[in-house]
Amino acid sequence: MRFLPHTETDVAAMLAAVGVAHLDDLIAHVPAGLRARAAIRLEAGRTEAEVAAELIALAGQNRTAGECVSFLGGGYYRHYVPAAVRAITARAEFATSYTPYQPEASQGTTQAIFEFQTLITQLTGLEVANASMYDGASAAAEAVLMAHRVLPKRAVAAVSRALWPDYRATIRTYLSALGDLELIELPIDTATGATDLDALERSCGDRLLCTVTGYPNAFGVIEPLGAIAAMAHRAGALAIAVTAEPLALGLLKAPGTLGADIAVGEGQSFGMPVQFGGPGVGFLAARAAQMRQMPGRLVGQTRDSAGRRAFCLTLATREQHIRRERATSNICTNHSLCALAATAYLSLMGRRGLRELAGRNVELAHDALTLLEAAGLRRRFSGAFFNEFTIAHDDPARVLAAAAARGVLAGWALGRDYPELGDGILIAVTELNSRSDLDRLCATLAGAR
Numbered sequence: 001m002r003f004l005p006h007t008e009t010d011v012a013a014m015l016a017a018v019g020v021a022h023l024d025d026l027i028a029h030v031p032a033g034l035r036a037r038a039a040i041r042l043e044a045g046r047t048e049a050e051v052a053a054e055l056i057a058l059a060g061q062n063r064t065a066g067e068c069v070s071f072l073g074g075g076y077y078r079h080y081v082p083a084a085v086r087a088i089t090a091r092a093e094f095a096t097s098y099t100p101y102q103p104e105a106s107q108g109t110t111q112a113i114f115e116f117q118t119l120i121t122q123l124t125g126l127e128v129a130n131a132s133m134y135d136g137a138s139a140a141a142e143a144v145l146m147a148h149r150v151l152p153k154r155a156v157a158a159v160s161r162a163l164w165p166d167y168r169a170t171i172r173t174y175l176s177a178l179g180d181l182e183l184i185e186l187p188i189d190t191a192t193g194a195t196d197l198d199a200l201e202r203s204c205g206d207r208l209l210c211t212v213t214g215y216p217n218a219f220g221v222i223e224p225l226g227a228i229a230a231m232a233h234r235a236g237a238l239a240i241a242v243t244a245e246p247l248a249l250g251l252l253k254a255p256g257t258l259g260a261d262i263a264v265g266e267g268q269s270f271g272m273p274v275q276f277g278g279p280g281v282g283f284l285a286a287r288a289a290q291m292r293q294m295p296g297r298l299v300g301q302t303r304d305s306a307g308r309r310a311f312c313l314t315l316a317t318r319e320q321h322i323r324r325e326r327a328t329s330n331i332c333t334n335h336s337l338c339a340l341a342a343t344a345y346l347s348l349m350g351r352r353g354l355r356e357l358a359g360r361n362v363e364l365a366h367d368a369l370t371l372l373e374a375a376g377l378r379r380r381f382s383g384a385f386f387n388e389f390t391i392a393h394d395d396p397a398r399v400l401a402a403a404a405a406r407g408v409l410a411g412w413a414l415g416r417d418y419p420e421l422g423d424g425i426l427i428a429v430t431e432l433n434s435r436s437d438l439d440r441l442c443a444t445l446a447g448a449r
Contacts, residue, residue: 070409077245126287132336158203161185210239211228219388219424220428222385245387262290267342271341299311300313368438380424389427391425392424
């Protein structure tokens with residue numbers, strides 16, 4: 001039988017609530033030509049097998065990511081996912097469970113989350129990490145709210161414009177409901193591509209709550225995090241480091257070592273493929289003194305009545321656990337399966353493997369830049385970078401379209417998000433790009449100038 005969740009009366013009531021008369025009015029903003037082509041025209045009476053064959057043929061008209069050479073980055077990165085990671089996360093006890101934090105329900109899951117927290121503290125150089133977040137952008141926004149709980153009398157959050165656009169938008173959305181917080185954007189140093197430290201210095205007054213900077217930032221540039229943290233601390237504020245490419249933490253100094261008070265980011269590079277923009281897993285780490293102001297939950301290690309090692313939910317400050325006015329966050333769940341993938345990936349790689357892989361990414365990215373510069377293309381920023389960099393081109397849209405037509409996804413046109421950088425093309429290089437891929441990238445971009 002058909003599944004009919006709403007009656008006609010239900011539908012009419014909902015349409016009236018949003019102020020439209022018909023369901024079609026909800027998509028009236030879509031151009032009529034596109035709506036006319038949206039229908040799948042299938043003759044009545046066709047068998048299931050025939051319909052499936054038709055849909056497969058339609059899908060076959062699309063170009064898949066595997067058919068292209070990709071240098072796309074900008075917050076999500078292509079890395080090889082070991083088969084063991086997929087095998088572990090596909091196990092039914094992990095794949096079908098939903099937040100089984102109760103120790104009597106699943107010691108395996110709670111232990112995996114505990115190990116995830118431990119690995120994040122080791123990567124960030126901080127003392128405590130929570131049981132994961134939705135993604136890097138929401139983790140960054142939660143970090144600002146956390147800073148406000150730590151320093152409730154401060155009211156200005158200084159966010160670098162070199163932070164990813166979706167991260168800045170998410171922070172802005174979170175803070176829009178709080179009338180006592182002001183968000184200011186720190187400009188970009190047009191020479192280095194890092195945050196303008198002079199502008200930060202001018203912002204370091206007694207109302208400064210926190211600084212929020214990428215590490216590396218949206219242009220792939222490695223920010224002077226130590227200097228930024230020192231300036232924030234002199235003003236009595238907190239320093240928040242945001243990392244969308246966590247593989248960089250296998251090679252760079254840990255944010256906590258450089259003085260960051262809170263380190264957040266996106267863990268997608270650790271065992272999760274790039275697929276339709278997600279899912280990912282956000283992480284958040286901080287100093288032990290601030291632990292009770294952290295959002296989400298923490299899994300801890302203890303002993304049971306028989307003296308055996310056991311794991312349990314140690315700290316839970318979300319609104320489902322305590323009175324809403326005392327909650328630090330309304331996060332309803334953590335991305336436990338994605339956190340498990342990151343845990344399995346990091347455990348398999350180990351400290352040495354992660355460092356070697358990070359070094360490989362740096363080597364390939366710098367080789368790509370060398371080839372492009374030899375072909376006459378110019379680097380847009382002078383700041384040191386990890387596996388992502390920006391080049392300048394007179395017509396990024398044209399050259400990227402020409403490259404895509406030749407099967408090369410050569411990068412991202414920064415002008416879409418940064419009008420002042422209309423000549424910028426952001427290029428990401430990972431271990432999945434071969435030397436021949438670099439040659440194709442160079443020939444495509446140089447040939448289309």
